[in-house]
Amino acid sequence: MAFTAKDVQALREKTGAGMMDCKKALVETDGDMDKAVDFLREKGLAAAAKKASRVAAEGTVAAYCDANAGALVEINCETDFVAKGAPFIALAKTVVETVAATKPADVDALLATKALGSDKTVEEEVQEVFLALRENMKVRRFAVVEGHTATYIHAGGSVGVIVAFDTDDATAAKDEFAAMGKNVAMQVAAMNPAYLDDASVPAEVLEKEKGILIAQMKEDPKMANKPEQVLAKIVEGKVGKFYKENCLVNQDFVRSDLFDGNVSGYVASVAKALGADIKLKSFVRFEKGEGIQKREDNFADEVASMM
Numbered sequence: 273m274a275f276t277a278k279d280v281q282a283l284r285e286k287t288g289a290g291m292m293d294c295k296k297a298l299v300e301t302d303g304d305m306d307k308a309v310d311f312l313r314e315k316g317l318a319a320a321a322k323k324a325s326r327v328a329a330e331g332t333v334a335a336y337c338d339a340n341a342g343a344l345v346e347i348n349c350e351t352d353f354v355a356k357g358a359p360f361i362a363l364a365k366t367v368v369e370t371v372a373a374t375k376p377a378d379v380d381a382l383l384a385t386k387a388l389g390s391d392k393t394v395e396e397e398v399q400e401v402f403l404a405l406r407e408n409m410k411v412r413r414f415a416v417v418e419g420h421t422a423t424y425i426h427a428g429g430s431v432g433v434i435v436a437f438d439t440d441d442a443t444a445a446k447d448e449f450a451a452m453g454k455n456v457a458m459q460v461a462a463m464n465p466a467y468l469d470d471a472s473v474p475a476e477v478l479e480k481e482k483g484i485l486i487a488q489m490k491e492d493p494k495m496a497n498k499p500e501q502v503l504a505k506i507v508e509g510k511v512g513k514f515y516k517e518n519c520l521v522n523q524d525f526v527r528s529d530l531f532d533g534n535v536s537g538y539v540a541s542v543a544k545a546l547g548a549d550i551k552l553k554s555f556v557r558f559e560k561g562e563g564i565q566k567r568e569d570n571f572a573d574e575v576a577s578m579m
Contacts, residue, residue: 275303283308288408289317290399291383317399328408329561330355332429334364336372339444342421342434343372345414346558347398350407356428360409363401364429367394371414379411415556420444422453426461430560433457436553443548452542452550455527456520459535460555465520468554473519478511485510521552 275298283294283305289312297315301307331348332355345368349355369388376382383395390397394411402409417436424433435457443449459465467473485507489495495503516522521536531538536552543550 279303279305283312287312287317290395292393292396293317293399317403328410329564331409331412331560332361332364333425333432333558333560334368334429335423335425335432335434336365336368337421337423337434338372339420339441341372341375341416341418342423342436343368343414343416344423344432344434344556344558345371346412346432346560347409348412348561348564349405349409354405354407354409357405359401359404363397366390366397367411368414370394371416375416375418376414379413382414383411413558415558417554417556419553420449422450422457424454424457424461426458431461432558433460433555435460435555438551438553439543439548443546443550446546448542448546449550452539455530456535456539456552457555459523459526460520460557462526463520463523464557464559465523465555466518467520468552469519469521470515473515481514482507482511520555 279298280291280294283289283298284291286305287294287309289297293312293315294308297308297311297317298305301311328348328350330350330352331346333344333346336343345364347360347364347367349360354360366387366389367382370385371382373388374382374385376385383393383398385394386392387394387397392400398409398411415434417434420437420439420441422435422437425431426433435453437444437449437453439449486503489498489503489506495506498506516524516534521534521539523535525531525533525535525538527538531541533541539550539552
């Protein structure tokens with residue numbers, strides 16, 4: 273009996289087993305879905321199905337960078353205990369180095385990629401750690417940025433940042449550049465800017481912000497009767513504050529012990545000291561578990577439902 277890629281995917285969804293394991297099971301059972309499920313259960317590979325309903329909101333964000341690229345990866349698991357264990361940390365290191373080396377198109381492509389320094393795919397490496405720890409885990413997302421980058425991991429993997437710079441190779445190789453890059457990455461981790469600079473703010477976001485500010489002023493008795501042109505000037509001033517709070521280059525630099533001014537000024541001061549051109553190009557920030565709804569168990573409700 274022949275089978276298709278859709279059958280492999282269907283078996284994967286049923287059992288939670290790895291893609292290559294599902295394919296092998298269908299080959300061994302001549303494409304029979306029910307027998308393939310049994311095959312995986314017998315091999316102990318379908319146990320993930322029971323785990324799959326558990327929310328994997330813990331885990332870690334890992335970072336890696338070299339002279340050519342920087343990478344971040346978020347891998348989730350169920351408990352902080354597993355996330356801090358050596359096998360899980362080693363898995364995250366392997367995956368993020370694989371991302372930096374191979375630059376896959378998406379998570380599916382990453383899972384099918386041979387892991388760096390291994391004859392197994394990334395998915396098989398994840399499955400191997402699952403079989404050892406018996407806890408639902410998932411490679412959730414990754415980012416890879418080519419060129420001169422700096423990375424920073426906060427609090428053992430709770431937040432990870434890549435910052436990309438436009439500069440020459442000689443400057444990027446200097447210790448002063450590396451220190452500056454780490455400081456800017458720490459700024460991103462701490463202050464969580466939404467945008468790089470003024471030009472990065474979408475027009476619709478800016479118009480919405482202006483609309484909110486105007487509505488707020490019209491609700492204020494002291495402002496309500498002011499001419500529209502006066503209100504417009506006040507709004508422009510408040511928009512400047514919005515840029516300062518939300519755009520990385522405009523934010524006050526948190527390491528005031530190193531530089532008193534904004535992030536753009538700090539980068540410029542390092543560039544001047546090195547006699548080089550350095551420009552902030554982009555950044556990526558991952559926060560572990562952001563956007564994942566953590567399950568909140570209510571023991572009393574659980575007992576009642578069983579009754």
